[in-house]
Amino acid sequence: EVQLVDSGGDLVQPGRSLRLSCVASGFTFDDYAMHWVRQAPGKGLEWVSGISWNSGTIGYAGSVKGRFTISRDNAKNSLFLQMNSLRAEDTALYYCVKDMYTSPSSNFEYWGQGTLVTVSS
Amino acid sequence: QSVLTQPPSASVTPGQRVTISCSGSSPNIGSNYVYWYQHYPGTAPKLLIYKNNQRPSGVPDRFSGSKSGTSASLAISGLRSEDEADYYCAVWDDSLSGPIFGGGTKLTVL
Numbered sequence: 001e002v003q004l005v006d007s008g009g010d011l012v013q014p015g016r017s018l019r020l021s022c023v024a025s026g027f028t029f030d031d032y033a034m035h036w037v038r039q040a041p042g043k044g045l046e047w048v049s050g051i052s053w054n055s056g057t058i059g060y061a062g063s064v065k066g067r068f069t070i071s072r073d074n075a076k077n078s079l080f081l082q083m084n085s086l087r088a089e090d091t092a093l094y095y096c097v098k099d100m101y102t103s104p105s106s107n108f109e110y111w112g113q114g115t116l117v118t119v120s121s
Numbered sequence: 122q123s124v125l126t127q128p129p130s131a132s133v134t135p136g137q138r139v140t141i142s143c144s145g146s147s148p149n150i151g152s153n154y155v156y157w158y159q160h161y162p163g164t165a166p167k168l169l170i171y172k173n174n175q176r177p178s179g180v181p182d183r184f185s186g187s188k189s190g191t192s193a194s195l196a197i198s199g200l201r202s203e204d205e206a207d208y209y210c211a212v213w214d215d216s217l218s219g220p221i222f223g224g225g226t227k228l229t230v231l
Contacts, residue, residue, distance in 0.1 A: 035220075044123070044225040045158070045166065045209050059219045095165065106156050106211040106220035109177075111165035 002026040002110045006096045009115030022079040022096030030074035033099035036081045038092035050104030057103050086119045125223035132229045138198040141226045143210030145191050153213040155193040160207040205230045
């Protein structure tokens with residue numbers, strides 16, 4: 001059974017940093033691309049960032065480019081999102097997502113339960 | 122405002138059929154596969170349709186997808202109360218070099 005366990009969400013002040021983590025199990029982690037997708041309160045789903053199986057291809061949404069960094073540790077079946085210079089508009093539930101392919105696509109096959117990030121003073 | 126346009130809401134009675142549209146443009150729907158997701162608030166979204174019209178294992182055949190030109194549709198037949206959820210289309214956008222979601226459609230089963 002595929003499991004994605006997201007963690008690291010917290011209440012932080014604007015301008016501060018936060019690191020999200022996701023531990024995967026139930027599949028061969030280093031065979032697939034991974035993503036972070038978020039949902040702000042009362043809003044729809046928004047893709048944040050994606051990374052290929054070998055970290056060779058990385059992409060970001062324009063709203064987070066230059067502030068967020070995605071990475072993965074295949075030896076530890078883990079995905080990360082380093083979020084710097086956080087803004088109120090980054091407040092959202094962040095989902096760790098498994099792709100169906102080795103490179104990022106829009107085929108989000110499995111989703112974690114999400115971890116809540118709240119940016120407020 | 123999303124690059125992909127979906128109706129914000131739809132209401133249908135049990136047993137009926139509903140179609141949810143997703144309108145895009147050449148760099149996205151016009152050039153790539155469309156995916157559909159079902160989302161019950163507070164839970165993890167679920168892949169419903171992949172590659173325009175393919176159903177993952179376990180998804181009932183009441184759910185079907187189609188695509189024509191720069192638009193796509195999700196059809197749900199024999200509606201049940203448990204189908205009441207938010208539905209999102211998603212597609213890769215060649216101009217943005219990343220995936221994009223539609224704004225979502227909240228389906229109410231009356």
